[in-house]
Amino acid sequence: MGNISNRYAIVGVGESERSRKSGTTPLHLALDAARAAIEDAGLNATDIDGVMNYNTNDSCTSHELATYLGVRPKYVKDIQGGGSSTEMLIGDAISLIESGMLNTVLIYRSMNGASGQRVGRGYDPDMLQTALSGGSFIMPYGSASPSQWFGMYATRHMHETGIRKEHLGHVCLSFYDHAQRNPNAFLHGKPLTMEDYLATPDISSPFNIHDSCLELDEGNAIIVTSAERAKDCKSKPVYIMGMSLRQTHPHVHYWNDIDQVAADYVGEELYQNAGVKPEDVQVAAIYDCFSWVVLRQLEAYGFAPRGEVGDFVAEGNLRIGGKLPTNTAGGMLAEGYTHGMNNAIEIVRQLRHEYKGTDRQVEDCEIGICTGWSGPDIAGAMILRN
Amino acid sequence: MTTMTYQKPVPLKDQDNKAYWDAADEHQLALQKCKDCNTYAHPPGPSCSKCGSKNVSWEHFGDEVTATIYSYVISYRPFLPGFQDDLPTIIALAKLDQVPEVKIMCNVLNCDEKDIRIGMPVQMIWENITEDRALPQWIPIED
Numbered sequence: 001m002g003n004i005s006n007r008y009a010i011v012g013v014g015e016s017e018r019s020r021k022s023g024t025t026p027l028h029l030a031l032d033a034a035r036a037a038i039e040d041a042g043l044n045a046t047d048i049d050g051v052m053n054y055n056t057n058d059s060c061t062s063h064e065l066a067t068y069l070g071v072r073p074k075y076v077k078d079i080q081g082g083g084s085s086t087e088m089l090i091g092d093a094i095s096l097i098e099s100g101m102l103n104t105v106l107i108y109r110s111m112n113g114a115s116g117q118r119v120g121r122g123y124d125p126d127m128l129q130t131a132l133s134g135g136s137f138i139m140p141y142g143s144a145s146p147s148q149w150f151g152m153y154a155t156r157h158m159h160e161t162g163i164r165k166e167h168l169g170h171v172c173l174s175f176y177d178h179a180q181r182n183p184n185a186f187l188h189g190k191p192l193t194m195e196d197y198l199a200t201p202d203i204s205s206p207f208n209i210h211d212s213c214l215e216l217d218e219g220n221a222i223i224v225t226s227a228e229r230a231k232d233c234k235s236k237p238v239y240i241m242g243m244s245l246r247q248t249h250p251h252v253h254y255w256n257d258i259d260q261v262a263a264d265y266v267g268e269e270l271y272q273n274a275g276v277k278p279e280d281v282q283v284a285a286i287y288d289c290f291s292w293v294v295l296r297q298l299e300a301y302g303f304a305p306r307g308e309v310g311d312f313v314a315e316g317n318l319r320i321g322g323k324l325p326t327n328t329a330g331g332m333l334a335e336g337y338t339h340g341m342n343n344a345i346e347i348v349r350q351l352r353h354e355y356k357g358t359d360r361q362v363e364d365c366e367i368g369i370c371t372g373w374s375g376p377d378i379a380g381a382m383i384l385r386n
Numbered sequence: 387m388t389t390m391t392y393q394k395p396v397p398l399k400d401q402d403n404k405a406y407w408d409a410a411d412e413h414q415l416a417l418q419k420c421k422d423c424n425t426y427a428h429p430p431g432p433s434c435s436k437c438g439s440k441n442v443s444w445e446h447f448g449d450e451v452t453a454t455i456y457s458y459v460i461s462y463r464p465f466l467p468g469f470q471d472d473l474p475t476i477i478a479l480a481k482l483d484q485v486p487e488v489k490i491m492c493n494v495l496n497c498d499e500k501d502i503r504i505g506m507p508v509q510m511i512w513e514n515i516t517e518d519r520a521l522p523q524w525i526p527i528e529d
Contacts, residue, residue, distance in 0.1 A: 125395040125466050134429035136403055139395040140521055141493050143477045144465040151459035152479060159457070159504045205460040250435035256428065256489050258457065258479075 005275065008094045009230040009237035010384070012041030012106075012223035013345040018186055018336045020114040022217035027060035029219030030110035031068055037106065037221040038069075042234025045069040048223070050096060050105035052077040054085035054339065058117040059110050075102055082339040083287050084372030085109075086222070087380030088245055093224040103229060109338040110219035134254030146289065147204035147212055153258045153376060154206055154292035160259075163295060165206055167310035169197040171291040172210045172333055174318035179330030181320075181360045186214050187334040211291040213332035220341040222348075236352045238384050241367070242274025245380040255376050262379035263300035263371065270369075271302070274383035278302035281383070282365040283350045284318075284326040285343035287373040288333050294318075294326070297371055301381070325362045340372045351386040392515045394468030402431050405444045411520050413512040415447040417488060428488045451510035453480035453524065456489050460499045474499045480508055480524050496525045 014036025016022075016029040030053070038045055051062040051073050062076035075096065079085060086107070093105035111117075128144060129135035143149065157163065176192040179185035192210060200208040230237035246269075248262040249255060271277060278301060286294045286301075295309045303324055304312035317323040329335045329346040336342045347368045355361035371381040399407045406429075409416035418430035422439035433440045458478035464470040476499055479489040494502055495511070508524035515521050 126398060129395060129398045130400070136397040136400070136407070137429045137491055139466060140397045141477055141491055142394065142461060142464070142466050142469040142472070142475050143459075143491065145461075145463075148459050148461050148465065148477055151461075152457050152477070155459060156457035156479075156504070201462065202460070203463050205462075250431075251429060254429050254491065256479075256487075 003273070004094055004098065004243070005241055005273070006239045006385075007227050008097065008224060009227055009239045010222055010348050011225050011230050011233040011235050011237050012037040012043065012221075013348050014038075014040050014221050015342065015345060016110070016219040018184070018216045018218040020216060022112055022115060025060070026058065026110040026112055026116070026219065027064055027068065029112075029217065030060055030065050030108050030221070033108055033110060033219035033221040034065060034069060034106055037223050040235055041223050043104065043223070045071050047104050048106045049073050050075040050093060050102040052079075052089045052093065052105060052107045054079045054081035054089060054109055055111065056080060056082060056117070058112070065108065081374070083289060083374035084245070084340070084378045084380035085374075086340045086344050087243060087370070087372045087382055090222070090224055090240070090382065091243055091245055091380070094240070097224070097226055104223060104225040106221055106223050108219060108221040109341045111338065112217045113215040113337060114217050116217070132253040133251045137254055145204060147207050149253065149375070150290045150292065151204040151207055153255065154290070156258055157292070157296060158206065161307050161309065163310040165198065166194065167295065167313055168206060168211055168291040169194050170313040171288070171294045171318065172197055174313065174316070175288065175327045175331040175333045176210075177319060178328050179334035182329045182335060185330035185335040186216055187330060206292070207290055210333065213289045213337040214334070216336050218336050218338050218342070220338045220345055222341065222344060236386065238348045238351045238386055241276065241383040241385050242270055242272075243380070243382040244269035244273060247378050249377040258376055261296060261300060261376040263297050263373060263381070266379040266381050267301045270381050270383060276367060276383060280367050281324065281369045283328065283347060283362045283368040284324050285347040285368065285370040286326050287340050287343065287371050288327055288331045289373070291333065293373055297373060301369065301371065320359070320362055328360065328362060344370050347384060351384055353386070392468070394515070395466060396516060396519055397521065403429065406430055409446065410512060410522050411518060413449050413520060415449070415451045415510060415522070416444050417447065417485065418442050419445050426485050426488050428490060447484055452483045452527070453490070453508050453510070454483070455479070455494065455502065455504055455506040455508060456481040457504060458494070458502050460502065476502050478502070478524070490522070492522065492524045494526065495523050501526070
């Protein structure tokens with residue numbers, strides 16, 4: 001994106017309850033999240049003039065959400081998407097505000113991810129063959145779960161870099177530790193030791209259940225507006241210093257080229273746009289649909305050189321108190337899973353110093369990174385500051 | 387008859403992949419090639435995924451096809467019908483010896499999950515899965 005540095009801010013964040021059985025619809029969850037975000041920003045629902053969401057045909061529409069907030073917005077947008085969509089829609093919102101079309105945009109992700117339609121389960125195989133690019137070359141071989149697809153990249157990358165199963169474990173242990181400090185994390189009260197981790201059988205090698213994100217019923221919402229308008233909000237604005245978004249490889253679900261990932265390209269442009277370096281970043285929200293994805297992104301975003309990422313996490317650097325406290329609410333592995341939006345909400349709260357005086361606060365953090373990822377082919381990321 | 391009881395997904399033919407699966411049914415490998423940038427495209431598509439050219443054609447590689455394993459995953463749960471009787475399943479990417487830029491997703495058969503490794507040499511075979519359909523698969527060969 002062009003130079004939008006510090007001219008836009010996230011002014012409201014909110015989420016619904018999270019559970020494995022909400023007993024309600026994605027519309028209700030989205031309304032809970034949206035009302036929480038509007039309340040957090042100190043706005044009225046009628047201040048929202050744009051509503052956007054991403055989904056996989058598992059949510060309510062922006063039109064429905066606006067209807068039951070009692071709002072008649074100028075603009076609604078629903079896209080198909082998972083990882084990196086939070087960043088992509090924030091990019092869209094900024095562009096529309098920049099053009100003068102909108103003032104304040106609410107972006108949400110809501111799903112009954114456990115009790116309703118689950119990612120990678122319960123689809124008709126023939127539908128998957130036609131719905132996925134190259135589907136007929138995948139489904140006949142039994143490859144229908146993201147854990148299998150991501151496992152394939154992980155195996156290759158681990159082979160090339162010497163990353164071992166224990167290193168994946170350190171990612172999980174760090175995030176599980178954070179979840180123990182967060183009463184709203186789904187796995188609060190369920191700590192994990194390396195012994196337990198290594199004793200857990202794999203689902204799709206090299207991943208066991210701890211390496212995989214939680215599938216939950218949950219709604220999340222974020223409000224974006226201009227820095228000018230943010231002054232009228234009651235919340236402490238978190239400013240967007242820079243963003244970068246990118247699609248690279250062909251064939252979303254048939255990756256021939258798994259040696260490079262879109263994040264490799266996003267990283268360079270991101271730091272240039274934001275005017276900071278990796279060493280300036282004090283807190284991170286790194287997309288974690290699987291533990292390994294975190295390791296590959298730490299490499300792509302310059303936090304540890306290729307080949308040294310395993311040591312970086314083994315030294316405890318992802319933990320609060322480490323060099324790069326990451327997914328400090330537990331992440332998608334241990335807090336909740338809304339294709340990245342819950343991680344974005346947490347980094348906003350960290351940069352506001354909302355947990356000041358508790359063991360959850362990354363002390364005096366000023367600059368944070370938030371990344372999205374949807375396989376090697378798509379990435380989006382932003383640098384934020386308080 | 388086993389052909390009546392095949393529960394796993396049968397590859398669906400469409401206008402873009404038909405040449406590949408028609409060749410597979412004849413126990414042959416066919417790959418799409420771009421005549422403009424000279425890239426082999428797998429999976430095939432309506433035009434070249436590298437340069438966008440519509441100038442694509444099909445090349446045949448016969449029935450003696452070898453590869454090395456580029457990456458793999460061992461799947462301990464069935465995520466599709468039919469695989470429940472076939473666990474653990476090795477799902478792999480085979481990098482063709484003849485065309486190293488092409489990697490084909492596959493199962494490695496006749497291989498214990500403890501023995502699968504990156505760099506393992508494999509050979510393409512064709513499993514007859516219905517009366518008139520065949521699925522390319524791979525089996526280990528000696529180094």
